[in-house]
Amino acid sequence: MSLVLMFLLGLLVGLMLCGWQHYQFRQQLEQLLRKLPAQFQDPSVLNPLYRLRRSIEELLKTQYISQQQGQMWAIILEVAPLGYLRVDALNQLLWCNPIAREILQINRWQSGQVRLLLELVRSYELDQLIEMTRRTGQPQQLDWVYRSTTIAKDETAIPSPYAIALRASTLLLSDDHVGVFVENRQPIVEARQARDRAFSDLTHELRTPLTSIQLVAETLLPRLQNPEKQWVTQMLREIKRLMGLIQSCLDLSRLSSQGGEMLNPQAIPFASLVQMVWQTLGPLADRKAITLGYHDPEKLEIWVDRDRFLQVLLNLLDNAIKHSPEGAEIQVRITTIAKEPKNWHTIDIIDHGLGFREVELPLIFERLYRGDASRQRSGNDGLDSPLPNQGSGLGLAIVQQIIAAHGGKITAQNHPQTGGAWLQIQLPTFTQS
Amino acid sequence: MTLSTSASTSPHPTQLERALKQLSQEVLRMGTLVEQSCRLGHQALFAQDFEAIAALTPIELQIDRYYRDIELECARLMTLQRPVAQDLRLLSAFMQLVRDLERIGDYAQDLTELAIKLYNYPPHPCLGEIEQMSQQAQGMLAVSLVALADLDPGAGAELKVMDDTIDDAYDRLYHTLAQARDLQGVVEPILLMVLAMRHIERMADHATNIGQRVAYIVTGQRG
Numbered sequence: 001m002s003l004v005l006m007f008l009l010g011l012l013v014g015l016m017l018c019g020w021q022h023y024q025f026r027q028q029l030e031q032l033l034r035k036l037p038a039q040f041q042d043p044s045v046l047n048p049l050y051r052l053r054r055s056i057e058e059l060l061k062t063q064y065i066s067q068q069q070g071q072m073w074a075i076i077l078e079v080a081p082l083g084y085l086r087v088d089a090l091n092q093l094l095w096c097n098p099i100a101r102e103i104l105q106i107n108r109w110q111s112g113q114v115r116l117l118l119e120l121v122r123s124y125e126l127d128q129l130i131e132m133t134r135r136t137g138q139p140q141q142l143d144w145v146y147r148s149t150t151i152a153k154d155e156t157a158i159p160s161p162y163a164i165a166l167r168a169s170t171l172l173l174s175d176d177h178v179g180v181f182v183e184n185r186q187p188i189v190e191a192r193q194a195r196d197r198a199f200s201d202l203t204h205e206l207r208t209p210l211t212s213i214q215l216v217a218e219t220l221l222p223r224l225q226n227p228e229k230q231w232v233t234q235m236l237r238e239i240k241r242l243m244g245l246i247q248s249c250l251d252l253s254r255l256s257s258q259g260g261e262m263l264n265p266q267a268i269p270f271a272s273l274v275q276m277v278w279q280t281l282g283p284l285a286d287r288k289a290i291t292l293g294y295h296d297p298e299k300l301e302i303w304v305d306r307d308r309f310l311q312v313l314l315n316l317l318d319n320a321i322k323h324s325p326e327g328a329e330i331q332v333r334i335t336t337i338a339k340e341p342k343n344w345h346t347i348d349i350i351d352h353g354l355g356f357r358e359v360e361l362p363l364i365f366e367r368l369y370r371g372d373a374s375r376q377r378s379g380n381d382g383l384d385s386p387l388p389n390q391g392s393g394l395g396l397a398i399v400q401q402i403i404a405a406h407g408g409k410i411t412a413q414n415h416p417q418t419g420g421a422w423l424q425i426q427l428p429t430f431t432q433s
Numbered sequence: 434m435t436l437s438t439s440a441s442t443s444p445h446p447t448q449l450e451r452a453l454k455q456l457s458q459e460v461l462r463m464g465t466l467v468e469q470s471c472r473l474g475h476q477a478l479f480a481q482d483f484e485a486i487a488a489l490t491p492i493e494l495q496i497d498r499y500y501r502d503i504e505l506e507c508a509r510l511m512t513l514q515r516p517v518a519q520d521l522r523l524l525s526a527f528m529q530l531v532r533d534l535e536r537i538g539d540y541a542q543d544l545t546e547l548a549i550k551l552y553n554y555p556p557h558p559c560l561g562e563i564e565q566m567s568q569q570a571q572g573m574l575a576v577s578l579v580a581l582a583d584l585d586p587g588a589g590a591e592l593k594v595m596d597d598t599i600d601d602a603y604d605r606l607y608h609t610l611a612q613a614r615d616l617q618g619v620v621e622p623i624l625l626m627v628l629a630m631r632h633i634e635r636m637a638d639h640a641t642n643i644g645q646r647v648a649y650i651v652t653g654q655r656g
Contacts, residue, residue: 091458092437108583114438115437115438116436116437116454116461116582118458118462119582122461122468122578124466127465147469147472148468149472149568149571149574151576151579158568159569159571
């Protein structure tokens with residue numbers, strides 16, 4: 001009897017152990033299932049093994065799709081018309097596409113090799129750009145000319161220099177990796193240079209015959225009587241206008257090619273410059289009873305070439321006067337703002353006229369752009385105007401070039417309150433180095 | 434094996450390996466700056482580009498900074514990390530190499546000073562050949578930096594050939610200028626040109642030295 005009892009007892013213990021193990025197994029399975037991401041939790045079906053199998057199938061499918069997408073993006077970057085390369089946290093080149101190879105002349109690298117970018121592309125600017133991207137955590141952009149000396153095949157031959165204008169745009173990726181897009185700007189640079197050369201050559205060619213015409217007309221004038229005298233006087237007026245236009249063209253092309261070289265900057269109180277210009281424009285302003293509202297609480301000095309900046313102010317204030325209605329005020333303000341990495345003087349010139357048309361705004365600083373008929377020259381015939389290039393369309397282009405030569409920039413918009421033109425000039429302040 | 438992989442081949446680099454890699458990068462950076470210096474010196478002297486002179490000064494200061502920092506770092510690593518074999522050769526070669534690079538940078542700046550003085554005189558017929566010498570010297574610097582990046586011990590021989598070309602040109606031009614007689618006006622342009630040739634020849638020598646140091650890193654022998 002006791003044997004049967006013991007046997008039954010043993011069986012019971014065995015079954016309990018079995019049940020306990022089964023329960024443990026199920027608990028582990030449930031724990032595993034809980035580890036999966038939320039979308040794979042499917043509580044509707046209770047059998048955990050089935051759920052596990054379904055989840056694994058879903059995960060594999062998702063992984064496959066991700067892989068396909070990753071490959072697609074890699075192919076897209078490979079054939080992109082822009083150069084792209086990626087470096088890791090130690091500045092080792094991980095990947096670059098064919099265009100980047102061509103532009104940067106990366107000749108001694110195969111994908112899979114571990115090499116520093118500096119070993120392959122000896123460009124200090126690019127290296128520092130990548131470092132700055134990591135330091136600031138912000139995307140950066142740089143325009144520079146990448147120069148390298150190509151090594152001649154023959155040791156006695158003269159190596160030829162390689163120079164290409166590039167624009168690099170960087171972005172910070174995960175794990176301190178940096179991606180760099182490289183764009184070939186050489187065609188644009190060459191086109192711009194060719195255009196400037198053509199412009200300059202043309203204006204030089206025009207000047208010579210015009211000078212001789214002027215001389216003849218001036219010699220003729222005292223020998224004539226009316227009505228011939230009046231006609232020749234008119235001729236001289238038009239010649240003078242043409243000469244002024246050509247001189248402006250020459251100034252513009254010289255400024256755009258030589259930029260800051262021609263400048264002779266000094267520290268000049270802004271107020272004195274504005275006063276000088278306002279005196280010159282006095283008669284024009286008084287005719288329309290226009291007043292000047294000048295705000296300069298700190299009596300600021302700006303670091304500019306005096307004659308050039310007088311030209312800028314003359315141009316802008318003359319425009320403002322021309323477009324202001326009778327009795328209006330023109331506001332001129334100057335303040336300092338701090339914008340990394342240096343401080344800037346901000347000069348605002350605001351009038352109460354009709355302002356610019358929205359479609360014109362991107363074009364007004366273009367050479368020879370004159371806007372619509374309402375902004376054409378009017379009134380006097382240009383002889384006694386203080387501006388030789390009045391109405392030529394070059395005034396604002398010259399202003400922009402002069403400001404750019406000083407390292408500043410100028411923007412135009414319509415003022416939200418007055419509705420008139422609002423021109424803002426930003427100039428870097430001079431720091432003693 | 435290249436400069437960057439000579440230091441670390443394992444996926445988990447030691448402190449020394451990481452420091453060597455960082456130092457290699459600094460040396461390469463200094464190399465690119467010296468290349469830029471040479472280009473600017475060349476532009477100043479042969480293209481009368483005086484913007485190049487202004488651009489050169491900050492680069493020279495930066496080169497000097499790199500020279501001091503790299504030398505200090507090499508000394509520090511040698512005492513604290515006590516490297517052996519190729520790593521030790523790498524560090525001692527770096528210390529010598531940056532001296533050569535710094536000298537090349539100084540000669541480039543000397544060329545700009547000569548450019549300012551030479552500007553007052555009409556161009557001399559020999560200037561064309563001196564320009565070729567300068568281009569070849571720049572080529573040699575490029576070869577030596579590539580050899581450093583690739584740790585190529587064979588570049589030393591190539592550099593020797595190029596150095597011989599420059600030495601021959603130097604001797605030929607020196608003979609031409611030294612034998613010039615019946616001169617009109619002052620002798621200063623001749624002096625300036627001989628000085629320029631000398632500087633360029635020295636730059637080429639230093640580039641050859643760099644090639645030799647690279648060979649030393651790899652083989653332990655001065656090629």
